[in-house]
Amino acid sequence: MAGLRARQKADKNRRILEAATTLFREVGYDSARIEDIAMRAEVSVGTFYNYFENKGDILVAAVSMEVEEVLEAGKSIVENPPATTLAALQTLINQYYDHSLVYLSKEMWRTAMAISIQQPESPFSRRYTELDSRLCDQVSMLVQKLQLRGAVMPGIDAAAVGQMVFNNLNLMFIEFAKDETMPLDALKEKVARQTRPLANLISSPKI
Structure with a gap:
């Protein structure tokens, strides 16, 4: 029962x-x-x-559902990433972006972002920050996995690189959410161009 x-x-x-x-x-x-x-x-x-309790609760629930599903899908990429650093990073980033509008529209993302900034001590904001941190950690885990495999140079700070990649993809997503006319493919192309130089810098010479 x-x-x-x-x-x-x-x-x-x-x-x-x-x-x-x-x-x-x-x-x-x-x-x-x-x-x-x-x-x-x-x-x-x-x-x-x-x-x-209110519409804000629903919005945070939608963001949570979105991110939880993205994190779950990202696990398989982290566990068995593509061979090259660039391909692996871009596969994970695209996975995030491709799922970003399944439950939320750009307007809903803008509202969620605004609430998290305007009410930094609210449960909504704390949950939003926690979800961002988990996404960031997953990117860092991917870089660490690539380093163990030998695709990323051994002296590189994998956690810091993951944070750099996440900070950029997150900033670019904010720009995407602000621009109602920008298509998803344009966002992915811009971020791929920005990720390429960093991936080349940290990749082992043999890769």
Whole structure:
């Protein structure tokens, strides 16, 4: 019985989250109403508040779902990366970017970024920062894996390089989110161009 209740609870949570993110895309985050989200999810407004305190909670849940899925997909790349440093870095970066608009629109990303900056001590901001840190750590783990394999020179600070790569891909994603007209392929091309010189600098000569 407990298992059934848990599945029902998870199903309602997912329905509310999917209804909210769909409505955010259609009318914008600011214009979306709790009542409309509840109606789309086929739950009462009271039930909505059993799961989320406000729209900000839904937004952080969407960001969390996005990043958790990206991190899970990135594990296989880190465990068995492409042979060259550039190919490995770009494969992981593209994995992040390709999934970035599955649950969130650019407008939703801008809102999430703004909340995290405007309310730095809020639970939302702390969660957002934690997710960024986990992504950064995964990039560093990839560089470390490449170093163990011999693709990256042994004297390189793999953790610092991973942080540099993440900081750049994150900054470029912010620019992408700010520009509604920029296509995803343009973002990926720009970051590939920026990643190439660094990858060449840290790669072992034999690679």
